[in-house]
Amino acid sequence: MDLMNKFLTKTLFASALTLCAGAANAAAFQLQEVTTSGLGRAYAGEAAIADNAGVVATNPALMTQFKRPEISMGGIWVNPGVNIEGEIGVPAVGYRVDAGYSDAISSKFLPNAYWIYPIDEKFSVGGGANVNYGLATEYNADYNAGLMGGTTDLTTINLNLSGAYRLDEHWSFGLGLDVVYAEAKLSRRVGGLAPLLNARLKMAGRSETILPTDFVTDLKGDDWGIGYNAGATYQINPNHRFGLAYHSKVKIKFDGTIENDLPAGLGGLTKHDGSVELNLPDYWEFSGYHQLTSNWAIHYSYKLTKWSRVQRLQAYTDSGVQVFDKTEHFGDTSRVAFGTTYDVNDKLTLRAGIAHDEGAAGRKSSISIPDTHRMWYSLGATYRFTPNLSVDLAYAYVHGKTRTFTEVENVRGISVEGRYKVRSQVNLYGLNLNYRF
Template identity: 30%
Template sequence: MQHKYLPLIIAAALSAMSVGAQASGYRFGSQSVSAQGTADANAAEANDASTIFYNPAGLSRLDGLQISGSATVVVPHSTFNDSGSTRFTGTPTGGTGANDYVPGSVTAPAFYLSKKLNDKWTVGMGMFVPYGTKINYGSEWTGRYALSDVKLESITLNPSASFKLDERHAFGFGIDAEFMKASLGQAVDVPGTIAALRGTPQSAALAKQIALLGGNPQLLATAKDGHGSNDGKDWGWGFNLGYMFTLDKDTRFGLSYRSSISHKLRGSTVWDFSKVTADPVVNGVLAKSSNKVNSAALVALRTPETLSANVFHQFDAKWAGMADVTFVRHNRLGDLDIQFPGTTEGAEVIRQQWKNTVRVSLGGNYAYNENLTLRAGIAYDESPVKNAELTHPALPDSDRMQYSIGANWKLDARSSIDLAYSFLDFKDASMNYTNKCNPVMTTCTGNGETTRGTYQTHLSLIGIAYNYKF
């Protein structure tokens, strides 16, 4: 039996950060509620301990011991309109469309702590979610042979420190310990393979084998999809740097850099043919003839580094303005090679070929009174996906606009609450992704299918944080 349905696309999980995220590519874009209120334009403001993520040099501006804890809820709305998805045979995949395939909402926590040691040194610790998504298209949608579901969870621990050289120059640095955990599912095109073999000697041999084992070969005509699933996890290490220049009491400029992190996600791949037909004999023969075996799985990748330049200016007692430009080296994550150690399967390739991107944001603060500060911001964020042919269902990404409002409310001299709301409007994303054949092998990656359609996405982010100064 020719196995056109081939190993599961496990590494696609690692690039799945579209409707479950705020930033382009696969980065979860809200690590601070105060920053979210200005569309992440306030890196040079350095007004609370979350500056650890945006620019660790900003720690030098914080006094005493400070903590900040937050939660951001992502509320997505997304639809997929199919425009002719096909099996590897060129025939329609059948199935249904996909609406609201991000189930419910996703909540991401963050926590920051800073401690001023003396006039020169300030240290801190950050804990935040750098990447994360949850997509479930279901087992019946038209693109199920490319992807049925994906879940990516991650967390970063970021101990940091800043050194204040003088009243104008401050430097910061930190270590990133990053944990990733991913799981992914994909339908296996058993019906398409059986149809492609119908009338061939191989098909007759398959039916004969089933009959000899006491099964019912007629059930091949009613066969349903199989399923593959996998998981993987890994710790990776990186660093971040920051510099802040204070021109005067009202104006600051910042530069920050966050390094690439290498990961080798190790886990397992599991194949399930138990529900293909009602006859376990038929299912067993199909599973064996597919040459699929449960095995280990391995994929290596590098997250992109970022470089940001930002500015903050206090115009008067009421108004402040700020801006940020962030360059993201997305081409670190090129095509993904998936390995299946211990098997005869060759490496599978997920084509991505991402481009580098730029994010631009503008924001402002308005001090309504001594206890209430209002915030607002706007941002434009490019997608790293080049075209429809390189758009995969795990990452139906596109350029987007972000519109944010927020507020800081002082409860007393030591504590305050931050609130933020953001609306992200994505451009329609066209997809025409084919799992092409590997020229070195006689087989095709994935199921050899082509998934065609258009994604329409927008989402809301709602954030709340509590800050306390000891």
């Protein structure tokens, strides 16, 4: 009986670490969706193209390309589809139940807002707000694999203030401050393990009954973090430009509460203060932009995200006692994108792009939101109502590589194993309004 108590108590904290599961439309839980114009070209050329004020989110050095103040506001609707086949159980006792599920990932709207103000011909300032990391999965309360796939909701809002300086006709440099607010909600339930646990309770002479919908973990927390971003552009001439951007890692320590529905004898926990540490990784992006004719341009990007630096996850009680210390197996990820832009006339611009985005989890994965390699296929357009007012529209289809994996919770000699086959895809719809003063 003591073994089962330790198993359930330890799981309270182990399950909190599934916040590092990967999203279907970006490596791990990083989000690409910062602008609608970028979405239309699969975010190819982001560090080198100066379409609108959204450059603040990628490369601040591009602000020197603007001669007049400009704002951009809008967002992207993320509509994912994830289908899971599999089972979960305790192999040591030959116990297994079905863990199939459809449409596990919740749809979300990712808003953004940016502004740029040129001070003079050399110096510009700007800022904005966007969602740069996030994930959202929500399984039914009675889902059999509720111990591994309950509700996981992580959102970060990045507030940015940047400045840029044009050194000469070729070089520009930018530097910005990122203030990040992160909020996390996570719950895990007993699910299909309830019959097994109730049988063990009965054998031990206990009168309590555990329901499949009982919470094993119910965690809520938030925190503020600070980072920075920097960038440079080299312009051969107005038709050919290269850009390099860097965004620093941001340390997040989720301070909040944790509780569950378990009996006191099985690790029951009323509201208790605690914290979980998590680092958002740093990344580099190199881009090129080339205007080949008066109305046709091509662009490309290579993005390297240092997920290998997110190797350790720790949880503490409010008294400072470490209750979990886990080593992850994330690897650095590369994203390669190619796109094109075509000006039909003074009113209409069309875009298209394709990209390959690596997953960070390697051999490890989780049904919280399975991480996998992805292919992007994007289309977009800008329509100018007047020379100063325009709207960006875009659509992207993201296809995730089918993954088969085993997810295991090993706790004090008890091994809970889930075997899954996951198919994923995402539809992205973007709209932004841009105005030049």
